[in-house]
Amino acid sequence: MSQRSLTIALFISLAVNLFAIGAMVGGLVIGVRMSEGRERAMRSGPPPIFAAASALPEARQDAYRQALRGEARDVRRSLMRAGEARRQAWSAIADEPFDPAAVRQSLKDAQAIEAQARTRLENRVVDFAGDLSLEERRALAEALSRPPSRHRDGRGGRESRPDRF
Numbered sequence: 652m653s654q655r656s657l658t659i660a661l662f663i664s665l666a667v668n669l670f671a672i673g674a675m676v677g678g679l680v681i682g683v684r685m686s687e688g689r690e691r692a693m694r695s696g697p698p699p700i701f702a703a704a705s706a707l708p709e710a711r712q713d714a715y716r717q718a719l720r721g722e723a724r725d726v727r728r729s730l731m732r733a734g735e736a737r738r739q740a741w742s743a744i745a746d747e748p749f750d751p752a753a754v755r756q757s758l759k760d761a762q763a764i765e766a767q768a769r770t771r772l773e774n775r776v777v778d779f780a781g782d783l784s785l786e787e788r789r790a791l792a793e794a795l796s797r798p799p800s801r802h803r804d805g806r807g808g809r810e811s812r813p814d815r816f
Contacts, residue, residue: 699794699795699797706791706793711783711787718775718778718779722772723772725771726771726772729764729765730765733762733765736760736761736764737761740754741754743757776791780792
């Protein structure tokens with residue numbers, strides 16, 4: 652092989668190696684950014700009904716949170732029961748013989764459990780609001796009726812919605 656061929660081969664090898672290293676580093680950077688975005692989306696904060704406490708004066712915030720805490724334990728248990736009922740319903744799709752009516756009924760039962768839990772929590776908020784002044788009720792109403800916040804994903808201000816499919 653001539654000197655010129657070796658030089659050309661050396662530059663080609665250098666270019667290929669630089670390309671491979673750049674691709675690996677780029678892949679790592681993209682992977683890290685994607686995982687950071689996923690973590691940010693998962694840390695969305697408290698549910699809106701609990702976050703609404705921040706709209707109240709400090710003296711009322713603790714009372715509001717305390718009022719919801721007791722109900723929240725029962726609601727959490729109910730939601731876990733509903734989730735289990737829903738999982739069992741979906742699993743029943745694989746049963747033989749397949750009974751669509753039973754699956755629908757199980758899903759309907761899960762929805763009813765969720766609705767009852769939500770109703771109890773929302774009724775607790777309404778009961779709490781009865782002890783507030785007009786100004787405090789207006790602030791709470793505004794906070795509760797606000798649509799869920801959107802999360803920025805860190806890419807030039809584009810917004811993402813983790814609750815969408």
